[in-house]
């Protein structure tokens with residue numbers, strides 16, 4: 605009888621442990637210059653609803669850390685999570701960062717945010733272990749876990765915005781490199797005699813196909829070469845044009861706009877071929893403002909990719925548009941915490 609009882613106790617304990625195991629969560633926090641976002645992610649990697657609070661820019665680093673802890677507690681309360689339910693917190697922040705020590709080295713849009721031990725401030729404030737990750741890497745990890753990277757093992761995220769950033773996932777893990785500089789896809793050199801880049805190199809990829817430079821190139825060609833068409837009219841009326849203007853005019857059949865857009869897509873495809881040669885990923889995923897062009901981006905990139913790709917094998921890497929939009933970073937930050945604390 606005693607033996608049966610003790611066996612029963614063992615079974616109950618293991619069921620309880622299993623249940624509490626399946627109910628654990630990690631929380632992701634994404635620090636931006638305007639908003640701080642929060643999300644809880646269970647072991648099934650199905651993200652819950654996100655919470656968004658304004659970034660208290662004027663309150664400096666301590667104010668930012670306090671807002672992060674307050675938001676974390678608000679999120680936990682709304683989802684009825686206790687401290688014991690949360691294994692850890694992942695914080696995504698813009699670089700430069702010292703990942704090993706959890707320090708934000710600089711964040712120009714928040715005054716005083718220099719050499720701030722953000723990881724420890726949040727962890728100590730909340731009483732929950734925390735880990736810091738670069739926001740581009742976190743976004744790549746989010747897409748990998750829950751978005752356009754689902755089912756892939758090796759994935760590269762290319763973020764197309766004012767600049768070009770990225771993140772590399774190899775064998776399901778973020779690849780940081782020896783000095784955490786891996787994934788700076790925007791600074792792959794595509795023309796050694798090309799334009800000078802702010803980074804000190806010449807002919808970096810982002811000088812040819814970021815949203816900023818596609819718009820700039822069109823403006824320059826209109827002003828210096830007297831190019832005409834829809835974009836010239838827009839520039840005259842609005843004083844500026846955007847990459848979106850270029851893409852839409854190209855889709856409408858404007859010859860000059862098509863030329864500028866297609867040139868940008870050529871360089872983007874060139875970057876993708878180089879990524880394939882080096883890393884052979886299952887998938888390359890485009891995110892950021894320019895990815896909203898959808899097929900307007902994928903169509904020409906895939907066309908050039910096919911032409912530039914080697915002929916030794918079929919094309920095995922798929923090129924897709926990101927699926928999580930602006931939530932990739934916060935979801936990925938929670939995923940980073942799962943990786944660190946599970």
Ligand SMILES: [Zn+2]
Nearest residue numbers: 791801803808
């Ligand atoms: Zn550069």
